[in-house]
Amino acid sequence: MTSPSRRTFLKTAAAAFAAPYIVPARCFGANDRVTLGVIGTRNQGAPNLKKFLALGCNVAGVCDVDADVRAAGLKLCAEKGQTPEQYGDYRKLLDRKDVDAVIITTPDHWHALMTIHACQAGKDVYCEKPLSLAIAEGRRMVNAARDNKRVVQTGSQQRSDEEFWKACTLVRNGAIGKLQKVLVGLPKSNHPGELGPDGTPPAILDYDMWLGPAPLRPYNEKRVHYNFRFWWDYSGGQLTNFGAHHLDIAQWGMGTDDTGPVAVDGTATFAPPNVSEVTETCRLTYTYASGVQVILGQLQKDIPVGATFIGDKGTIFVTRGKLTSDHPEILEQDLAALPIQLYRSKNHHQDFLDCIKSREQPVADVEIGHRSATVCHLGNMVARLGHGVKWDPQAEQIVGDSTAAAMVDRAYRAPWTHDMAFQRT
Incomplete structure (x- = not known):
């Protein structure tokens, strides 16, 4: 599964893999089925559950803080003849020793703790993008995965779509000449409008658990469920939504999966x-040590939604279901004959299951997801501050700006803490 170029890249993480991964015997049970626990079954959670069920996984437990959402997840399982247990607290699901891996499809503010606790509980993890809500969280997630020898796949499924793999393979092999610039386009913010008055959480929702480590706020229906993405407490708007997809592709095409920009403005x-906290429009410039710039635009007429790679001999544009070039013959090359072969996954969910058994790193490994999320967070940092920042991608530190440096991490609401370890009941 792993190409020579990928192995070369993974040498940067060699120290983390000094000891071999151990494959749990339970991964090779009856019919070779992987047993999953599912945390979050609303929005993207339902498609994720359907895809893993279709791939033959056994679902041992479904967890959601909303009883109606949980019931919908259980119904999807029942349609496949499965009757998993239900949970309102993810830690009780992680306590099950028969669960091989968990699927985390929750609001972003829960990704870090759940992933870390799952790794500590000995579970492999498929966690939706963006991997984190703050840069420092992402590094703690990587450390938890490496320390506990866990496979962690980020839900950046574009890495498993042919058009994105083909575009990045061509760019990495110099098909458009020397790369000069990448344009990344984002769609508009699809918030639901004015908040309106706060209210009382419905009985079906454990609102305190929904908030978890996020600050205590009055309940408002336009801040929960899908609408979480428009508030800094829980997410980062389209910059961490579609930005996590298209900036991830920019990173892949540039070959910067193990680093990041040195400046953002x-x-x-x-x-x-009273409508939203996140960006409505933005135009951000990320400068990399190579001199290549990524220009990210939200609702910018000259930047289409997707990723446009611009070289001195041509351009390649890629978005979902579309791959074009100003020189069409560029796209006709025999990719198999090119010297740099990128990791090829044809199914993002199957790739995760395959790696559970092989103990290889998946196509959107936790380090990759962390680095891509970091680019998103740096952009939001500049948007919120109203001025540029300098970034040291090796030390993962802001340079010369104490206000920006304080935004690299976020505080947790008690009793949740950054160093809270998973404990079995």
């Missing part, structure tokens, strides 16, 4: 505070 506009 730009501007942004915002909706009224």
